[in-house]
Amino acid sequence: MTKKVFWDMDTQLIHSAQYPDSNTGAISQAVIPAVAYAFPDVETAAAVVAGEKEGIYYGRYGNPTTRTLEQKIAELEGGEDSIGLSSGMAAISSALLAVLSRGDHVVVTKDVYGGTYNFLTSLAPRFGISVDFVDCTNLDCLQASIKENTKAIYIETPSNPCLTVLDIEAISKISKLHSIPLIIDNTFMSPYLQKPLELGADIVVHSATKYLNGHGDVLAGFVVARKKLITFIREKIAGNLGQNLNAWESFLILRGLKTMGLRMKQHCSNAQKVAEYLENNEAVQKVYYPGLRSHPQHQLAKRQMKGMGGIVSFEVRGGFSAGKQFINQLNLAMISFSLGDPETLVQHPASMTHFSIPENERLKFGISDGLIRLSVGLEDSKDIIADLEQALAFCSAHVKVNSGQHSYNESTPIIRKI
Ligand SMILES: Cc1ncc(COP(=O)(O)O)c(C=O)c1O
Incomplete structure (x- = not known):
């Protein structure tokens, strides 16, 4: 043939x-x-x-x-x-x-x-x-x-x-x-x-x-x-x-x-919605996603890439403890080291993939204490966002602001629900 x-x-x-x-x-x-x-x-x-x-x-x-x-x-x-x-x-x-x-x-x-x-x-x-x-x-x-x-x-x-x-x-x-x-x-x-x-x-x-x-x-x-x-x-x-x-x-x-085309379109569309949602949330300090106008290489990304991909990284206010507690509080997103799966997967580089690297070294690579990497899955974007929202709301309630500095109040232990 x-x-x-x-x-x-x-x-x-x-x-x-x-x-x-x-x-x-x-x-x-x-x-x-x-x-x-x-x-x-x-x-x-x-x-x-x-x-x-x-x-x-x-x-x-x-x-x-x-x-x-x-x-x-x-x-x-x-x-x-x-x-x-x-x-x-x-x-x-x-x-x-x-x-x-x-x-x-x-x-x-x-x-x-x-x-x-x-x-x-x-x-x-x-x-x-x-x-x-x-x-x-x-x-x-x-x-x-x-x-x-x-x-x-x-x-x-x-x-x-x-x-x-x-x-x-x-x-x-x-x-x-x-x-x-x-x-x-x-x-x-x-x-x-x-x-x-x-x-x-x-x-x-x-x-x-x-x-x-x-x-x-x-x-x-x-x-x-x-x-x-x-x-x-x-x-x-x-x-x-x-x-x-x-x-x-x-x-x-x-x-x-065989289904990669369908998957990639859905990953991109969900990730864009998630990134836009996060960018407008008070508990989030910074969002990294090439599909956002605020991304330093947004124009280049539009030229070079057919879609912006399924990974969104962001910094939660409150540093290391807030980052850790934020992902512990998620219900739908699963804490995992991988990415690109149908399930939304989340990780906190400072305490997971990069925990062995000293803080000053980590920071050189942009891995701040509150950085979260989210591999946005193929679920309904409303459910992914609702999950993020409840976890961010929880974290906001426990973040103390002292003279412009945000730190996490660790007095409330969090137990992951799955
Ligand atoms: C960008 C990138 N390249 C390479 C690898 C390594 O792939 P593998 O785990 O299949 O060896 C990973 C794993 O996370 C990755 O994210």
Whole structure:
């Protein structure tokens, strides 16, 4: 069966790279858990292993169900090829290791995902790789941070958790000027809302654990890039480190992707309503959401992104205790470390994801004591807002204002109701 190649994204999500099974006519993707594959003769086996002939030869280097998904992700991102891996961190570390060697330096946006920060500051230096975290909203600063041995620029936009939006096109011009690859973590947007390769990026990485799968039941990651780089990652990094993505999880992501368009529209529309509500609430000091006019990169976001995404971060008045007590008081939103699921998920970075980082360090990355990250789910926006409202009202009643400073009165213990 031949297929039209220039479909819109909503059609691509359903049809790209997928065909009815040639034996049974089954429309949904077959799950093939096989590790071993038989060859008609030794010459064919040798040609497949050598990469001279297309094929799968051993589960650590590829899988037919996963291959369908890899082709689909590559098409959705507009890339030449992609590789599915066991987590977003497997994708991020593999992409970085594919372009960096001993003695190399990488420039990284300063508010990058915590796992990426940990990899770059703890493991990468053991292999002679150095890193500088830079404010990439400032292009002069970015330009000045590039050294002789800089071999990549790595960014995340919008960033986790403060939703800083970076100018992909402008940054890609800088990377091209220095002939170094630009790597972008597109997890928060998904290809539905942002296509970094079209804007000049060279490599896209994803935590498919989030919006791509979208149901909170799979851990997976993807790297999208030129075929040569993907083959290198498959053979020399992921294959050797054993980071393969299995058939069942690939099947679940293929299933999740079919509804990604509907999901992303609902995430965006709910998040916009939530952000507008929060911006007008007295108990909230600041809201970070690219869809708000008050966001410093609102115009850039409108230009670069098809939608503003499902993550809203905000600061509640009253500092650390107020932030903690606010999320303890929520009933519908669940306290969780993940994001991008159908359920509204909430976390308090200062006491959860970033608790081990000293306050002065945390503040450099914009993680204030009262900061809350909300992954706005697919529920009815009225219910999400009503839940926030009751928790904010509770917190307001316990915040003391002393000479303009807000602090939380901790005398009332709060018990979470779920
Ligand atoms: C922006 C971003 N990138 C990467 C990751 C890592 O993904 P995973 O947990 O699938 O390894 C996360 C996880 O929260 C994330 O938020």
